[in-house]
Amino acid sequence: MCKKVIVTDISDKASEKTVKDFFLFCGKIKEFELIKEESNDKQLAYVTFERDTAAKTALMLTNAVIGDSQITVRPADDDQSYNDDSDDCDIQASKPKAAIFAEILAAGYTLQDAILEKGIEFDSKFGFSNYFKQYLAQIQANLKNLDQHYKVTETVTTRATDIDKKYSVLNNAKFV
Known part of the structure; x- marks a missing residue:
């Protein structure tokens, strides 16, 4: 069960608050660390969520734009599975992915069509929209x-x- 993601290619112009706020749309964040990469003008973030469903949502945001750069999101440990055994109630993480993406867009962030399609496909596959309704x-x-x-x-x-x-x-x- 993986709750931690690594985000790369973050613009050095993006503040810690901007990056953290962006990933709060996915669900509650347990730990967050933003690091300036020495080799280039980018930043790297480690984001640990309270639920793995939030991490799954974050993984769908690869190629989203924060600041002036498209980001890449990957699991912190590729060997970990994504089974959600948590009974905690995190309303944001349990929202339909399309609704989360709509909130991200409403906040002024940019998402590519492929990201939105992934969210809609995920919702139709697992029925989160119907559950939420x-x-x-x-x-x-x-x-x-x-x-x-x-x-x-x-x-x-x-x-x-x-x-x-x-x-x-x-x-x-x-x-x-």
Whole structure:
């Protein structure tokens, strides 16, 4: 079970925070070390994740761009297998890979089409998207049950209407 990856070809212009934030999209980081390579103008990072699913996601990010360089991500130990025996709940690592890649893109990073295709293929193979949708649907159902039991929506609507009647909020509001 490998939770550690080595990232090479990182631009020397990329800060430690930028690189660490980039890999946080994959999941929780246990250890992180960024080293300036003596032989060239690149940096090297050792990233150890709490879960191996996060490391698997990180491996898919080879050829992503951090700063002005395409990075290479490989396992720290090529002989280790990737069985996830962890029961820890790391929401980021259990998200669909396509969702993680969307977050990375939204944060302003650049990914190649091949990386996105790998993520979508991984999700369809292992069904993480369906699992995540079911999880969200269960949360939504639980919230609906709580609302029906405690009548939160009804109470809030009634209070808002009472406040509006008392202070004429809607009549006094200026719409832009």
